[in-house]
Amino acid sequence: MLLNHARSRQVLFFGGKGGVGKTTVSAAVAYALANEGRRVLLVSTDPAHNLGHLFHREIGPRPVRLAPGLDGLELDPDATVNEHVDEVSGALQSLMPVHLHGEVDKHVSLSRDAPGMQEAAILEKIAEVVERGGKDYQHVIFDTAPSGHTARLMVLPEVMTAWTEGLIKRRERADRFAEFVRELGSDKALGENIVGDKDPEAEKESRIRGILNRRRLKFARLRDVLADAGTTSFVIVLVAERLPVLETIELHEQLVKAGLAINCLVVNKRLPEGAGEFLEERRGQERVHLAALEKALPKVPRQHLGLAAKDVTGLDALKEFSERLLAGAGS
């Protein structure tokens, strides 16, 4: 079910609560597709460096070969924020008059810690990976962080507009002040020094807007790709427990509101049958929670994956786990 679904999509996102098996299941799908001879890129957006732990090796922001046909990379939110902020502040410093450099620094350092900044930086990387990865790979599979940033993705172009406009307003205010000084000034040369040349100023401003808007445009393009249900699909991974079920229903609602298609749920770590009285009781609990899921999301197909005896770690274990995808029952 899940694998069939994955075969027909170029971009796949795996989301869900921490510990439910996003990394394991997304890597297993990536492995299975690569095993069929497809070129696959597996991307983790979780700062916890999950892929490295699963594959027992260092994985960084550039693709590394994990298995035949399968490459992987890990995006680091902090590094990504710094990279972006440094780039923007460098460009702004070179374009803004010297007396505004303090303003730029202040705005930029506030932005570094602003809510949504990490997500925005990661989303920019996601946009780049989707754009570039689409050329070299048949499938780009994202193992996302538990924060559910994908759901907020659709509003980010607007957040970025606010950021851009905020900076430009500061600049305009400072310009007005400089103009005031010039009008006051008996010393014309001083005023001109502060204000600079009028026309090049307008040109600079449009370049600044250009730099800031570039990111917004990237988001807008990404949004188009994500909203295209024929290209992109979102998979929510969960376990059959109360909170993960509730959070799945919530995440599903957010994603749908954002105009994204959720075509598959993976119910992972299902308990085995006939494993004694205690587990039978837990299985009864699973049934209760799954009934709630069924009631809330009756139309979303789901795949069940059983609880393995051991953690899934290392390539051999992943290979074995990926075979379960073929055997796993749907409902």
Ligand SMILES: Nc1ncnc2c1ncn2[C@@H]1O[C@H](COP(=O)(O)OP(=O)(O)O)[C@@H](O)[C@H]1O
């Ligand atoms: N079906 C399963 N059976 C047994 N262990 C599993 C199964 N799926 C995942 N695990 C284990 O559960 C832990 C959490 O899985 P992981 O994929 O890292 O979750 P997430 O990425 O959602 O935080 C890992 O130790 C993993 O090996």
Ligand SMILES: [Mg+2]
């Ligand atoms: Mg993970």
